Amino acid sequence: MRTFTFMLLWLCCTASFAQQAVLSGKAQAGGEALSSVSITLLDTPLGQKTDSAGRYQFLQLPVGTYRVQASAVGFRKLTKTIMLKEEGNFTLDFDLSNLQNDLNEVVVTGTLKAVKRLESPVPVEVYTPAFFRKNPTPSIFEALQNVNGVRPQLNCNICNTGDIHINGLEGPYTMILIDGMPIVSSLSSVYGLSGIPNSLVEQIEIVKGPASSLYGSEAVGGLINIITKKPQNAPLFSADVFATSYQELNADLGFKFRAGKSADVLTGLNYFKYGNPVDHNHDNFTDVTLQDRISLFQKWSFKRAKNRILTLGGRYVYEDRWGGEMQWNKSYRGGDQVYGESIFTNRWELIGNYQLPVEEKIFFAFSYNEHDQDSRYGNTSYIAEQKIGFGQLTWDKSIGRHDLLFGAALRYTFYDDNTPATTGMNQAISKNTWLPGVFVQDEITLAAQHKFLAGFRYDYNSVHGNIFTPRMAYKWSINENNVLRLNAGTGFRVVNIFTEDHAALTGAREVRVNGELKPEKTYNVNLNFLRKMYAGNGNFFGVEASAFYTYFNNRIIGDFDSNPNEIIYDNLDGHAVSKGFSANIDLSFNNGLKFIIGGTYQDVATYEHGIKKQQILTEKFSGTWAVSYKINPLHLSIDYTGNLYSPMRLPLLSDTDPRREYSKTWSIQNIQLTFAGFKQLELYGGVKNLLNWTPNRGNPFIIARANDPFDKNLEVDNPYNLSFDPTYVYGPNQNIRGFFGIRYTIK
Structure with missing residues (x-):
């Protein structure tokens, strides 16, 4: 009517x-x-x-x-x-x-199959390139500083290599995937996350907590899956170039083309250059590592009958990085006259996914990588070679209320270096390690709002023997905007001493291993709640909260305290626990104002002989934020990003070491302006580290005995009775700096 x-x-x-x-x-x-x-x-x-x-x-x-x-x-x-x-x-x-229904985002990491995020029984956090553009960085390693509960940790004050901490657990506990393949080995977590062209990233999926029942060893603390764009969906051409007042230059280029009638090809190139030595803390050592890095990535997607999948991808990375005394040059490499840490890295990778030409959903995915590293830490050399081959066959089958996944995987690892870890230490290490495994997963729809997942994996490690990792998950979809998930399971990590701590290779400390190291085992439970509220006027509020608990047996510990000249590795005679609470809040208004705020409280400690000891270099509380405001009439957006970390225990050499035993609360904050008033072109610029914070603040020095890096004169002018040691590091050494960049896209 x-x-x-x-x-x-x-x-x-x-x-x-x-x-x-x-x-x-x-x-x-x-x-x-x-x-x-x-x-x-x-x-x-x-x-x-x-x-x-x-x-x-x-x-x-x-x-x-x-x-x-x-x-x-x-x-x-x-x-x-x-x-x-x-x-x-x-x-x-x-x-x-503000109204994009991200509950419908497709994720693959939690269950090894493409499902809507709302439907996944495993909580998966999804981050798009738009999130990381709020604080542009030259590598994904640095970009993760804005993700709640994830922290890039520098482990070396001079060469600036590091690892990724998830919920307080160190880098070897985090698995890095590219398009679902474990292409980034533990040897190269920092190198693998550098040089991936940001313009080719579709999204990054993060699972916190053990995922060994699906992915095997190393996925104990969590995993990060970097998903690249499909060639057919990528822009025809893209370029993103920025420079900083530190004289850093980063360039990302991407383009696609059609190869014949049946293939789309996506190519990406990343180049990063920093060649300006600075010494703002006046210790005659470079504050920031100098780097020259190039990475080439290419991905092929083939058209097949019935839309079956066939993709191939490859990447090559070369990097030359060094840090050390300001007067160092390559003629001093490996000598004991002028101290420098110089690392040459050559790495290539191949990944692929092939859907078999049968009616059933059967996929064969594979990857292979070779990593050659030639490093000098003063007059200590580290020459390492690693090769990893991986193949995995999966069968996705639905029968009634049962959504089944069967899989068989085989991983081959070759590793060799010139350190005592592979030549004389008392632990079982083989140059050739085989890790075959099988797994099964059953996701059962109990009712319209209730799902239950049961999974089990069996692996046989050629060094350590049989390994079992079961898991379960329960999801209650209270309604379309409220989801409760409970996950529990086990995880494992095989021994690989060279990945335990970069400090083992640098400075004056010697490595000692007590007994034969055993694989670590974990037991984990995680409770996750997701709530989203939409207003008819376009305002939005979302909150996601998680409580987590992980119990470790055979935890491998590096003892820095018993002897200041040694790092002693051993399985813990007791247990370790990582527990805490994490929350993310997303608040958007129709006037262009948006808040993304996250906070994590964590307690990571070891329990040995009745004594609790906090894990070194692990904060109790951390927070992240990104505040954005769009002024549409001016085509201008403003992004204010930052992080906050509570005090953490630091690696002192002895009781006489005058440096702080605990860091103070510290924060890195940034601001950026972006102008999008031109067709296909964006201009952006801003200031990083607004508070001008560095670890030097409040410390008499950062590098111990920087004036005597080869410990030739320990009896001279040594009031604190210290030896040379650059492992006292917990945050970036870069001061406040400006940056400016250009993005150009042809769709």
Whole structure:
């Protein structure tokens, strides 16, 4: 009846030449135009879809008040009211950025199959390139500093290599994947996360907590899966180049082309250069490692019958990095005249995924990488070679309420170096290690809102023998915006002494291993709650909270305290626990203001002979934030990002060491302005480390005995009775600096 009345009024008004108006506008999300958005005048028969530029227009509208609704696939509906008081042109734009239904994001990491995030029984955090562009960095390793509960940890004050901590657990407990393949070995976690062209990243998925039942060894603390773009969906050309006042230069280039009728090819190139030695703390050592890195990535996607999958990808990385005394050059490499730490890295990788030509969903995925490292730490050499081959066959099968996944995997690892870890230490190490395994997973739909997952994996390690890792998960979808998940399971990590701590290779400490090291085993439980609330006016509030607990047997510990000249590795005679609570809050307003705030409280400690000891270099509390504001009329956006860390225990040499035993609370904060007023072009710039914080603050020095790096004169001018040691590091040494960049994209 209401529609009929409106049509009658419409005809009458038109016939009598009543006042008429034009209503037009644009639909967009994230600064990009949205085509095919349905624009409807509610309570009327009028409606249309936006064009390729995201624009719509209604002509000859009678004056009056209208309720206009925008709706599109993947977004929630947005309704606005506008009053057309008189004849003329009126504008009503729709920004659907806050209404993107990220519960429908497709994730693969939690269950090894593509599912909507809402449907996954395993909580998976998803981060897109737009999130990392709020604080541009030259590597994914550094970009992760803005992810709650994830911290890039520098382990060497001079060469600036490090690892990724998830919920306080150190780098060897984190598995790094590229397109689901364990391509980044533990030897090269920091190198593997450097040189991946950011322009080729589709999204990064993070699972916190053990995932060994699906992924095997190393996935004890969690895993990070870097998913690259599908060649057919990538821009035709993209470039992102920025430089800093430190004279750093980073360039990301990407382009795609069609190879014949059946293949799309995506190519990416990353180049990073930093060649300006600085010594702001006046200890005659470089504050920041100098680097020259190039990485080339290419991915092929082939068209096959019935849309079956066939993809191939490869990457090559070369890096030359050094740090040391300011007067060092390559002629001093490996000598004992001028101290320097110089690392040459050559690495290549191959990954692929092939769907078998059968009716069932059967996939064969494979990867292979070779890593050669030639390093000098003063006059100590570290020459290492690693080769890893991996193959995995999976069968995805649904039977009634059971969503089954069967798999068989084989990993081959070759490793050799020139250190005592492989030549004389009392532990079982083989140059050739085989790790075959089988796994099964059953996701059962108990009811419309309840799912239960049971998984089991069996591996046979050629050094350590049989390894079993079961797990379970339960998901209760209270409604479409509220989800409760409970996960529990076990994990394992095989022994590999060279990955335990970079400090084993640097400075004056010697490595000692007590007894034969055993594989670590963990027991884990995680409770996760997700709630999202949408308002009809476009405002949004979301919160995700998790409580976690991990219990360790055979925890491998590096003892820095018993002897200041040694690092003593042994299995813990007791147990270790990592427990805590984490929460993320996402708050968006229709005026362009957005908050992403995260906080994690964690207690990571060892328990031996009745004594509790906090893990070194592990904070109790950490926080991250990203505050963004878009000024649409000016095509300008402002991003204020930062992190905050509570005190952590630091590696002192002795009781006489005058450096702080615990760090103070510290924070790195950044601000960025982005102008998107040009077609296909973005300009951005800002300031990093606004507070000008470095670890030097409050310390008499950072590097012990920087004036005597080869310990030739320990009896001279040594009031604290220390030896040379650069392992006292917990945060970046870069001061406040400006940056400016350009992004150019042809779609």
